[in-house]
Amino acid sequence: GISRIACARLRHKLMSAQDAAGLIPSGVTVGMSGFTGSGYPKAVPMALASRIEEAHAAGTPFNVRVWTGASTGPELDGALAKADGIELRLPYNSDPIAREKINRGEMEYLDMHLSQVAPMAWEGFLGKLDMAVIEVSGIRADGTLIPSSSVGNNKTWLDCADKVILEVNRWQNAALEGMHDIYYGTALPPHRVPIPLVRPDDRIGEPVLRCDPEKIVAIVETDSPDRNLPFAPPDANAQAIAGHLLEFFRHEVAKGRLPQSLLPIQSGVGNIANAVLSGLIDSPFDDMTAYTEVVQDGMIDLLEAGKLRMASATAFSLSPDKAAHINENMAFFRDRLILRPQEISNHPELVRRLGCIAMNGLIEADIYGNVNSTHIMGSRIQNGIGGSGDFARNGYISIFMTPSTAKQGKISAIVPQVSHVDHITQDVQVIVTEQGLADLRGLSPKKRADVIIANCAHPDYRDALEDYYNRAKIHSYGQQSPSLLGEALSWHQRFVETGTMRT
Numbered sequence: 001g002i003s004r005i006a007c008a009r010l011r012h013k014l015m016s017a018q019d020a021a022g023l024i025p026s027g028v029t030v031g032m033s034g035f036t037g038s039g040y041p042k043a044v045p046m047a048l049a050s051r052i053e054e055a056h057a058a059g060t061p062f063n064v065r066v067w068t069g070a071s072t073g074p075e076l077d078g079a080l081a082k083a084d085g086i087e088l089r090l091p092y093n094s095d096p097i098a099r100e101k102i103n104r105g106e107m108e109y110l111d112m113h114l115s116q117v118a119p120m121a122w123e124g125f126l127g128k129l130d131m132a133v134i135e136v137s138g139i140r141a142d143g144t145l146i147p148s149s150s151v152g153n154n155k156t157w158l159d160c161a162d163k164v165i166l167e168v169n170r171w172q173n174a175a176l177e178g179m180h181d182i183y184y185g186t187a188l189p190p191h192r193v194p195i196p197l198v199r200p201d202d203r204i205g206e207p208v209l210r211c212d213p214e215k216i217v218a219i220v221e222t223d224s225p226d227r228n229l230p231f232a233p234p235d236a237n238a239q240a241i242a243g244h245l246l247e248f249f250r251h252e253v254a255k256g257r258l259p260q261s262l263l264p265i266q267s268g269v270g271n272i273a274n275a276v277l278s279g280l281i282d283s284p285f286d287d288m289t290a291y292t293e294v295v296q297d298g299m300i301d302l303l304e305a306g307k308l309r310m311a312s313a314t315a316f317s318l319s320p321d322k323a324a325h326i327n328e329n330m331a332f333f334r335d336r337l338i339l340r341p342q343e344i345s346n347h348p349e350l351v352r353r354l355g356c357i358a359m360n361g362l363i364e365a366d367i368y369g370n371v372n373s374t375h376i377m378g379s380r381i382q383n384g385i386g387g388s389g390d391f392a393r394n395g396y397i398s399i400f401m402t403p404s405t406a407k408q409g410k411i412s413a414i415v416p417q418v419s420h421v422d423h424i425t426q427d428v429q430v431i432v433t434e435q436g437l438a439d440l441r442g443l444s445p446k447k448r449a450d451v452i453i454a455n456c457a458h459p460d461y462r463d464a465l466e467d468y469y470n471r472a473k474i475h476s477y478g479q480q481s482p483s484l485l486g487e488a489l490s491w492h493q494r495f496v497e498t499g500t501m502r503t
């Protein structure tokens with residue numbers, strides 16, 4: 001294909017991925033692009049992983065600290081983790097090899113709210129950023145960068161890093177140009193001003209990223225696809241959850257608490273979130289908008305069905321078929337999609353102002369509505385908190401959804417007490433399982449427990465939860481949130497010891 005590097009004075013920096021990776025020394029902190037499997041560098045991290053493996057084979061220590069937007073792909077997290085090349089990783093990971101290393105204690109992982117990564121980097125809280133490795137879809141004649149299929153923290157990495165390596169990926173659609181909105185108005189306290197975005201479709205920035213050309217030490221051309229994974233067709237649980245949620249929305253509209261077009265929807269990752277989006281196709285709601293993190297298949301269908309007017313996000317997370325479909329119909333999607341930096345897509349100020357409907361998955365919830373999104377049995381990381389906290393605390397209605405059991409029924413997703421807390425009861429207003437929906441707004445802890453056990457717990461675990469709760473109401477030290485401290489985590493302990501929470 002033709003070169004995507006229109007800037008003549010940068011062309012001499014073109015080199016192989018191997019040579020570019022050779023510019024990354026051991027011990028540095030590298031900010032990489034990438035968010036939910038899109039827009040991550042694909043060649044330089046692999047070359048770096050080979051380099052690290054060679055060093056290790058020669059008995060030389062070699063590792064780096066890796067900051068990204070969110071999850072990336074096997075060519076980045078997978079390859080570097082496999083090479084034992086990552087000392088510390090932040091802020092979100094879904095790679096299975098990296099997950100295993102983290103859970104074995106061989107890799108440090110810092111799980112952060114996605115909206116806070118860029119400001120904390122600027123504030124100096126995370127230490128110095130030495131290098132950035134950023135995928136772009138092109139370099140314009142004036143040296144500005146056309147972002148690729150995710151924006152994530154790229155603006156911040158390009159600004160903060162001493163040295164920059166660019167991957168210019170020809171696989172990305174050239175028509176992405178103009179879809180992005182990069183806001184350069186963020187500042188640090190005490191100089192912060194309101195962010196001038198009042199509607200999800202407002203454009204407040206520029207379509208391109210800026211980068212000091214002096215900092216660019218290498219440019220690598222690539223032609224590889226994003227890690228686009230197929231979605232499973234919605235199973236019975238996902239369909240039931242979507243059904244309960246749509247019924248809830250209809251009820252809220254009837255009560256006058258939501259407009260007919262709803263409010264900007266935020267939808268988390270995963271198959272259930274995707275099923276809910278699919279369910280909205282046949283709903284009575286029109287002219288909807290999305291202000292969210294990732295655009296997934298379900299949103300594309302809603303856009304094409306004319307149900308969704310536009311979607312604002314920081315990244316794509318599509319199946320291969322949908323990615324190809326968008327590429328072929330870019331003219332249609334260009335006007336209906338906006339990709340922003342994640343500090344803006346997830347900004348608490350904006351999520352609160354817009355009144356987003358936050359919909360996220362969970363690992364487990366307890367009878368009072370505390371939610372664990374990250375840790376299995378209190379200690380094994382699954383992915384990370386991602387943007388769920390940004391949206392859950394600040395949304396208009398904060399919804400969490402999950403099947404009521406996991407691991408073929410051996411685990412109850414509703415437990416006496418969560419083994420790790422990501423979202424406190426005040427940040428959790430609705431919990432939905434395939435069993436039903438618990439509307440917790442305005443309820444005190446004991447009323448919440450009644451509704452969660454009755455509406456959300458699986459029948460196989462409902463009696464045991466009721467039994468625990470009834471005894472807690474007699475023997476608890478206090479009666480605001482009755483609990484039996486010695487027994488509250490016994491379900492988890494039983495699973496660890498016997499492989500099931502069942503008695």
Ligand code: 0RQ
Pocket residue numbers: 036070071092114267268269270271272273293294360361362363364373374376377382383384385386387388403406407411412413
């Ligand atoms: O594990 O794949 O080994 O079978 O967790 O669970 O049911 O496939 O659900 O894909 O929706 O993920 C909370 C992880 C749910 C996700 C979580 C096991 C289960 C399976 C996945 P297997 P499912 P989902 C914006 C929003 C945090 C980030 C976030 C998540 C695996 O939603 O990462 O919200 N959320 N971001 O078996 C033991 C339990 C379990 C359990 C599930 N109670 N005990 N294992 N699992 N519940 C987007 C971004 O931030 C990018």
